[in-house]
Amino acid sequence: MAVRSYLDAHRAGVSMWIDMLHVPAAKRGLGVGRKIYANWEARLPKDIELVRVFAADTEGLGNSDGFWQSLGFSYRYAGGLDELSYEAAHTLVKGVNGHPTPKPIRS
Numbered sequence: 001m002a003v004r005s006y007l008d009a010h011r012a013g014v015s016m017w018i019d020m021l022h023v024p025a026a027k028r029g030l031g032v033g034r035k036i037y038a039n040w041e042a043r044l045p046k047d048i049e050l051v052r053v054f055a056a057d058t059e060g061l062g063n064s065d066g067f068w069q070s071l072g073f074s075y076r077y078a079g080g081l082d083e084l085s086y087e088a089a090h091t092l093v094k095g096v097n098g099h100p101t102p103k104p105i106r107s
Helices: 032-042 065-070
Strands: 002-008 015-022 050-054 091-095
Touching (some): 015 032, 065 091
Antiparallel strands (some): 002 015, 050 091
């Protein structure tokens, strides 16, 4: 169980992409993922302003948007699924280290 992430310094400000947060199926729903994320966020360098994640469909269980939203993430883009690519429709962001979460970008 771990978070795999990478720095994204090519955009305005400094952000981190969460590439993966994996919790084995048998341990889901027990608060393990929430605890892993909270520990990871608490250790972010102070210059990180934003965390980004693509809420993928994992193991055929559906996308994980609801999990990320429960942690304070918001959709990055506004618009219906028909108007956005799957990746854009399921990209979520969260302001960290005292920075606000940006309002969604209209597609």
